[in-house]
Amino acid sequence: MxxxxxxxxxxxxxxxxxxxxxxxxxxxxxxxxxxxxxxxxxxxxxxxxxxxxxxxxxxxxxxxxxxxxxxxxxxxxxxxxxxxxxxxxxxxxxxxxxxxxxxxxxxLDGEGFVGGLRERGIALQGRSALIVGAGGVALAIAAALIEAGVTRLRVANRTAARAEAMVDRLRQLGSGSVALEVGQADPTGFDLAVNATSLGMHDGDALPIPADLITPGMTVAEVVMVPKVTPLLQEAADRGAATVPGEAMITGxxxxxxxxxxxxxxxxxxxxxx
Structure with missing residues (x-):
């Protein structure tokens, strides 16, 4: 250059x-x-x-x-x-x-995130998703998942009021076919679980999603890019879940x-x- x-x-x-x-x-x-x-x-x-x-x-x-x-x-x-x-x-x-x-x-975060999932053959139409976090990246990913056809989406955040505010903003997109909810970071029953927080970037960070609730058949995705394999992704892989690293969102x-x-x-x- x-x-x-x-x-x-x-x-x-x-x-x-x-x-x-x-x-x-x-x-x-x-x-x-x-x-x-x-x-x-x-x-x-x-x-x-x-x-x-x-x-x-x-x-x-x-x-x-x-x-x-x-x-x-x-x-x-x-x-x-x-x-x-x-x-x-x-x-x-x-x-x-x-x-x-x-x-x-x-x-463009949401566009890149959904593109990264599709590159890995992960279908979204008619699926359910849990998003942990209620910041800008979480909001963009949620909007893109709704556009991609998810039918149920839960927002979990340490501050419930912030999660409620995020859901209110998502409702402005005018997609009445999606069941939007605020709840716990419990991936049980969800096809996709997304960590849209910075947890996992630093040694000693708490897991954003309880590892013992991750099961085979679900997909666990990150927005954290360093380390490439976060503790959450390692726990998910150990339990037989599909994993998508944070770098997939940027590449797209x-x-x-x-x-x-x-x-x-x-x-x-x-x-x-x-």
Whole structure:
């Protein structure tokens, strides 16, 4: 990769940032597609996010940003406009800087997550799903699962009020064919159980789902990417369940990230003409 004065820069907003795996996939893909762009991790504390977002509006070499924990909902509120389901859910994980400095956000987490399941032959139509967590990534995944045809979806979260708020937002999607509920992180009777929290990222974290309730025949999926095999996934595999690592969600988003921020209408080489 050659970086020069015309390179379009994207920043990956996170806190912490040491675990990020997207730049390692994004940058080689830009090389393969002959796009003059680079994605750089940026660790930004929540208290400084608004100031950072405002600064990005004035950086003319900046094409956009990818957003991860814990910034997805706050970034959505700081965007000038949201596209697609991001507008309804008020959550974003990718931002495009327009020529006038305004910021447009979308959410691709759900699309990537469902794509990762389908690549592994996991059917979703008519199935049931448990999602543990009620943050931005959980919300996006839930919306995508509803669109993919699940008929029952439970949200479990440490703070029940936050889970209730998430279910209320999902109802705004207008899908009356899905039974939405708030409950415990008990996977009994569910086809799919998803950890959409950061639990498992650090040594000593509690399991987000009780291991003794995982049974053969169900699928257990992660959003945590490091370690690749979290304690939850190891417990699930030991009990005969199918497992899907967190990296599957990111792999399915790389080209959509590039297309949204650096699409043909905004060729990266045109961002910084002499």
């Amino acid at each position: 050659t970086i020069d004065g015309k390179t379009a820069v994207l920043v990956h907003l996170a806190c912490p940032a040491a675990h990020l795996q997207t730049p390692q996939r994004f940058n080689p893909r830009c090389v393969a597609r002959q796009i003059n762009a680079v994605l750089v991790p940026w660790q930004v504390k929540p208290d400084h996010l608004a100031l950072t977002m405002n600064a990005l509006r004035h950086a003319e070499s900046l094409a956009g940003a990818i957003v991860t924990i814990p910034h997805k909902e706050t970034c959505a509120r700081l965007c000038d406009r949201l596209e697609g389901v991001a507008e309804t859910l008020q959550v974003a994980n990718v931002i495009r800087r327009e020529a006038d400095g305004t910021l447009t956000g979308r959410i 988003q790389i080209d959509p990230f590039i297309d949204f921020v650096l699409g043909t209408a905004r060729d990266a080489t045109e961002l910084n003409k002499d």
